[in-house]
Amino acid sequence: MNITRHRYLRLPALAVLIAAAGCSSADGGASAVVPSPDAKVTELCQNLDKALPSTVDGLNREDPEPASALTAGWGNPVIILRCGVERPAEMNDDKADAVEVDGVGWQLQKQENGTFRFTSTLREAYVEVTIPEERAGNGMAPLVDLAPAVKKAIPEGIAS
Template identity: 65%
Template sequence: MNFFRHRPFGLPAFALLLIAAAGCSSADDAPSAAVPTPGAAITKWCDRLDGVLPKKVDGLTRRDPEPSSALTAGWGDPAIILRCGVERPAKMADPEADGVEVNGVGWLLEQRSDKSFRFTTTLRKAYVEVTIPAGRSADGMAPLVSLAPAVKEAVPEGIAD
């Protein structure tokens, strides 16, 4: 006897309704960011960083990107996005690369083709990346001033694995 022969017809329709409803959530307007996948040691530093990140960066309220993760954070709209545990940028091998130091934290500076800026920490046990969208780049490095104390507290100096 085949138990699956008489499946209820309404179940697939109900499942589609649930999927459609989930797609209309209020989080649709949240920024998005790819979640890094570091190893356990780096994830530990990133979890620690998430716990000490400021509620405001450059006067902007925290508004985390989707999908939700302790490895990502965001502020404002358009969002300043922080990702912890990213891979070492290839640009760090370039002796001509631009770097800045903000309140004791070193950052690799990269201007992207869309006029946004990406900053990645240097000489820390985990690479922390901060992307400042083009619409916010007039503020210069002000967001890094807000973030530097948390990075100094949570991610020790050293070389990321």
């Protein structure tokens, strides 16, 4: 088990809007690589899929292809959630940026194409949310909408 410290930016959801200015979208045809976690994490992710909201940031759920209980999407350009992803190597960096949104910790990574990738921390499964550049104007609003489902379905702990 590898536990590292991260610099958390404990900001209220509205104050964090400024932090996420700028993301990029998946292309017009939404697709997502489906993770392949072990059976325990797959079950947690299936529970998360059942708990996910039908709208995120005011956008209707439009899941990417291929259809899977381990992926979900909202809007176009699509906000994509993938559950059961591998632990990002960047989590080993104690200087990595992280935020806490409504009780769920997220590591923040700005991608070269302008998207923001958030990966849940200190949960028994890693949940990744990618917010496209076109959706960045609403900052952390998608994470605010997703936090209750993550808290309900993915227990606190360290993913193996």
